[in-house]
Each structure stands twice: as C-alpha cells, then as structure tokens.
C-alpha cells in the first residue's frame with residue numbers, strides 16, 4: 001500500500017505539477033458554472049490543492065480532502081482564491097463523509113491512486129456524500145503506461161468500460177470526451193466523464 005505521507009515528505013511526488021489540471025481548466029471554460037450546483041464542491045485526494053483553488057473562483061465552498069497531513073498543510077499555505085478549505089481525511093472512510101452532502105465532486109488522480117480493489121468503495125463514497133442529482137465530474141487516467149513499461153501502479157489505469165461499470169450502481173453518465181488539454185506526457189491518455197447521481201439505491 002502506498003505511504004502517501006512519506007511520498008510528500010521525501011518529495012517523491014511526480015504527479016505534482018504546480019498548477020491545476022489542464023483538463024479541469026478546459027472543462028471550466030466549456031461548461032456553465034451552474035453545472036457545479038450551489039456547493040459545496042469536494043475534491044478528493046486534493047494533494048497541494050491546485051484544482052481546489054481553480055474551483056474556488058466559481059464562488060461556492062470547495063473542500064479538498066487528502067490522506068496526507070503534509071499535503072493538506074502545504075495546500076492551506078497557498079493564497080486563498082475563494083472559499084476553499086482543506087481537510088485531512090480518508091475519502092473512503094464512511095466516518096469522514098458522515099453527515100456531509102456536496103453538490104459536486106471533482107475527481108483528478110485520486111481514482112487512479114487508490115488500489116483497483118477499492119474502486120467500488122470509491123464509487124460508494126462518492127455516492128454517499130453527494131446530494132441526489134449531484135455531479136461527479138472527473139478526468140480519469142486511462143493508460144498511464146508507456147509501451148513496454150511494467151504496469152505497476154499507482155497510478156492504476158482503467159478502461160472507459162471499467163469506469164462506467166464502477167459507477168453504474170449509483171450514477172448515470174451523461175457526457176464524456178478525451179480532453180485536448182493535458183499535462184505533458186498525458187496527452188490522449190485521459191478521459192473526462194460527467195456522471196449524475198441518481199436515486200437507484
């Protein structure tokens with residue numbers, strides 16, 4: 001199991017790019033702000049919080065949660081953009097989400113960071129803390145590996161069908177596309193998907 005705290009403490013954080021995910025910026029430019037609902041918005045596995053601050057400009061409260069204390073502490077030191085807060089917590093822990101209801105979740109490199117065996121727990125966690133009709137928007141890493149590279153995560157890749165299957169007990173997908181904007185090296189390897197939480201369960 002990955003020791004995320006130790007990765008931040010030792011600076012072994014190749015995912016940390018110093019800015020918000022380009023697909024999120026693309027998404028923000030393409031969609032009406034109202035798609036996020038009235039808030040609060042949740043960013044699980046927020047790391048240093050670049051995406052949290054990009055969403056902070058929308059107006060509603062934005063909560064970043066991360067399992068690494070160092071990440072959360074560092075995130076909180078950045079200048080405030082809007083109504084962002086950062087919390088130390090395990091997104092997969094039902095205790096963490098007890099009593100919380102978000103209007104939207106932004107997923108970026110948390111789903112691919114957790115072990116594939118925990119994906120159903122991720123979907124359950126997302127459904128558990130979203131309001132009915134809430135938005136789960138995310139950029140999913142389809143294929144993190146170069147040809148010939150050993151497929152050893154994290155990051156763990158996921159095919160579009162697997163992602164849809166994982167969320168299908170609670171969510172309906174209503175849009176999806178390969179983003180044109182990406183961090184260098186991730187071009188064509190990601191997929192933006194938008195799901196709406198239904199009332200199936």
Ligand SMILES: C[S@@+](CC[C@H](N)C(=O)[O-])C[C@H]1O[C@@H](n2cnc3c(N)ncnc32)[C@H](O)[C@@H]1O
Pocket residue numbers: 004005015016017044045046047048065066067068071089090091092108109110113114
């Ligand atoms: C690959 S990093 C991505 C961080 C951030 N999204 C970014 O792109 O810079 C994965 C993040 O998820 C966090 N994480 C892993 N499992 C988690 C969990 N169960 N609950 C909350 N955060 C978690 C890690 O500490 C780490 O910050």
